[in-house]
Each structure stands twice: as structure tokens, then as C-alpha cells.
Amino acid sequence: MTVVGTPAPASAGPAETLEPRAMTVPFPFSPSLLAERVAVVTGGATGIGLAIACALTEAGASVVITSRSAERLTAAEMEVARRTGRPVWSLPCDVREEDDVARLRDFVSARCGAAAIVVNNAAANFRMPAEKMTGRAMRAVLDTDLLGTYQVTRAFFDDLRSTGHGSVLSIGIAAVERGFPGYSHAGAAKAAIASLTASWASEWGPHGIRANCIAPGPVPTKGVWENMLGQPPSSAADAGAQAFAQYAQAVPLRRLGTPQDVAAAVVFLSSDLAGWITGVTLTVDGGLNLTLGP
Numbered sequence: 001m002t003v004v005g006t007p008a009p010a011s012a013g014p015a016e017t018l019e020p021r022a023m024t025v026p027f028p029f030s031p032s033l034l035a036e037r038v039a040v041v042t043g044g045a046t047g048i049g050l051a052i053a054c055a056l057t058e059a060g061a062s063v064v065i066t067s068r069s070a071e072r073l074t075a076a077e078m079e080v081a082r083r084t085g086r087p088v089w090s091l092p093c094d095v096r097e098e099d100d101v102a103r104l105r106d107f108v109s110a111r112c113g114a115a116a117i118v119v120n121n122a123a124a125n126f127r128m129p130a131e132k133m134t135g136r137a138m139r140a141v142l143d144t145d146l147l148g149t150y151q152v153t154r155a156f157f158d159d160l161r162s163t164g165h166g167s168v169l170s171i172g173i174a175a176v177e178r179g180f181p182g183y184s185h186a187g188a189a190k191a192a193i194a195s196l197t198a199s200w201a202s203e204w205g206p207h208g209i210r211a212n213c214i215a216p217g218p219v220p221t222k223g224v225w226e227n228m229l230g231q232p233p234s235s236a237a238d239a240g241a242q243a244f245a246q247y248a249q250a251v252p253l254r255r256l257g258t259p260q261d262v263a264a265a266v267v268f269l270s271s272d273l274a275g276w277i278t279g280v281t282l283t284v285d286g287g288l289n290l291t292l293g294p
């Protein structure tokens, strides 16, 4: 068994670190850990979502991935099969659209059965100074990150409850309580997701549903490069790549995150290993938040 998204070797150039890669050490979780569980991963065709889909599949779950792009989903289906030797299912779905989300729930139920794991990973982001933030720009991000998370989770509530061991995982951002300068829309959305998570945990615990949030630090995916920093670097000499390499030196563990780092936390929190953990936000950032001062 192999798992995807392992940290690239120290000699790898930045382009090699952008997407999950095959790992050379054994998969750390049992392949039966999530056997007979159905998982839904939004934004599961790229970056962190793709690594999550692979890791859940490796742990034995039947996984459905969604995003808006049918083309990216088809490519991701093939990629997961190539890396794990097991299939995933996919359906285009815009998490902002109620009808799309209802179709997704019906598709999951028909193909795989009741969802026991919902991973809210889909998100939108772009740099915009707070004083220039238009209502439309603010809404574009809140609708995707916050309303999308609420809408998908609520649609699967009956499924989650029916399994007796439902688990909702929502992806936030590390140290969001300090704000997110330049990205106030995304910061507000992710902070609200942490609060939603706590409300769900309290209200739905008696139904056997756990809800947790994972808050990553910087993970240089293609999405981050393209939407926040410009095009991905073509070599380690690129200014963007150099800036990221310097940023890594500020991290106590002296490297940026990988999609795999986040995916491992998702598998653990989704499983019965975390059966008494609910309502928490787990920071996965190499200790970066500790360097930000009081």
C-alpha cells in the first residue's frame, strides 16, 4: 500500500511539490480503518482535496469527490485509481447551489449508500485589500466557503445520523483568530466555519455525529499559486518560489505543509480512533502559529 502527497525529497524543485506524489513508506493507517464507510469530499479534484480523497480511499472508505469542473473530476478519478488501485466516484457540483447539492446527496446515496463522512474542503480565495472589497467579492467567497460548508453538511445530516458514527470535517485556516490580512473575506468565512463546527458538535453529538475543523498553515498547492501568488513557479529560482522557501524558514519544523499532512489529520479525525473528539479545531501548520507572538 502506498499513500499520496508525501513531502518531496529535499532535492525536489518547487514544481514537484505542488501536487500529491506517491509515497515510499507504508500507508500508516489500516486499509480497513474506514471500511464500509462512505465519504464525500468537496473540492476533491485538486490539491489538498485530492490528497484527502486518496487517503480516505487507502483507509478503505468509498469516496465521492465533487467540484465544479467535470474535466478536473475525470482526471482526478483516474489519478486516485492509479495511486490507490481503488475507484472513486465523482459528480460536478457547485456547493453554492442548493439544487446541485441535493443532486449530490441523491447521487452518493444511489451509488455508495449513506454518507458517514463529509469533508468540506471546497473554497475560493483571492487577494483584495479590505478597503477595496466589494460586496460581490465578499459574497463570492462567503457563499463558497461558509454557505457551501453549511449547505453540504445540512444536506447530509440525515445520512450522517443514520450511520450512527457520522463525522464532519471542515477545512479552516491556521491562526484565523488573528485575521487574514489581504484576505479578510476568507478569514471571516473560515472563522465562522470554526464556530459552525462547535455548534454542530454540541447539537449533533446526541445523534452520534462528530464535527471537527482542521486548520492548515501554508501548503503550496496549485490553487494557492494561481489564486494568491500568480502562476506556479517554473523553477526553484523563481521569485515566488524563493519567497516560499524563505517562508518555510519561519516554520519551527522548517518546511511548508503538504496536502498529505492535512489528509492524515482528516483520516484520523474521521475514524473511530477519534471517537471521543468533537468540536475541536486541529491546527496543522508545523508550529507556525507559535512564531506569531502574543
Ligand SMILES: CCCCCCCCCCC/C=C/C(=O)SCCNC(=O)CCNC(=O)[C@H](O)C(C)(C)COP(=O)(O)OP(=O)(O)OC[C@H]1O[C@@H](n2cnc3c(N)ncnc32)[C@H](O)[C@@H]1OP(=O)(O)O
Pocket (backbone or CB within 6 Å): 123, 124, 125, 126, 127, 128, 134, 135, 136, 137, 138, 140, 141, 144, 173, 174, 175, 186, 216, 217, 218, 219, 223, 224, 227, 285, 288, 289
Ligand atoms: C499560522 C500562520 C497562518 C498561516 C495561514 C496560511 C496562509 C496560507 C495561505 C492559503 C490560504 C487559503 C488558500 C485557499 O483558499 S486556496 C483555494 C484557492 N482556490 C480558488 O480560489 C479556486 C476557486 N476560485 C474561484 O472559483 C473564483 O475565483 C471565485 C469563486 C472566487 C469567484 O468566481 P465567481 O464566478 O463566483 O465570481 P465573479 O467572477 O462573478 O466575481 C465576483 C466578485 O469577486 C471578484 N473577484 C473574483 N475573483 C477575483 C480575483 N481573482 N481577483 C480579484 N477579484 C476577484 C470580482 O471582481 C467580483 O467583484 P466585482 O463585481 O465587484 O468586480
Ligand SMILES: NC(=O)C1=CN([C@@H]2O[C@H](COP(=O)(O)OP(=O)(O)OC[C@H]3O[C@@H](n4cnc5c(N)ncnc54)[C@H](OP(=O)(O)O)[C@@H]3O)[C@@H](O)[C@H]2O)C=CC1
Pocket (backbone or CB within 6 Å): 042, 043, 044, 045, 046, 047, 048, 049, 066, 067, 068, 069, 072, 093, 094, 095, 096, 120, 121, 122, 123, 124, 144, 148, 171, 172, 173, 174, 215, 216, 217, 218, 219, 220, 221, 222, 223, 224
Ligand atoms: N493551500 C493552503 O495553503 C491552504 C489551504 N487551505 C484550505 O484548504 C482547502 C483546499 O485548498 P487547496 O487545495 O490549497 O486549493 P485548491 O484550489 O486546489 O482547492 C479548492 C477546490 O475547491 C473547489 N471549488 C471552488 N469553488 C467551488 C464551488 N463553488 N463548488 C465546488 N467546488 C469548488 C475547486 O474546484 P473547481 O474550481 O473545479 O470547482 C478546487 O478543487 C481550502 O478550503 C483552502 O481554503 C487552508 C489553509 C492553507
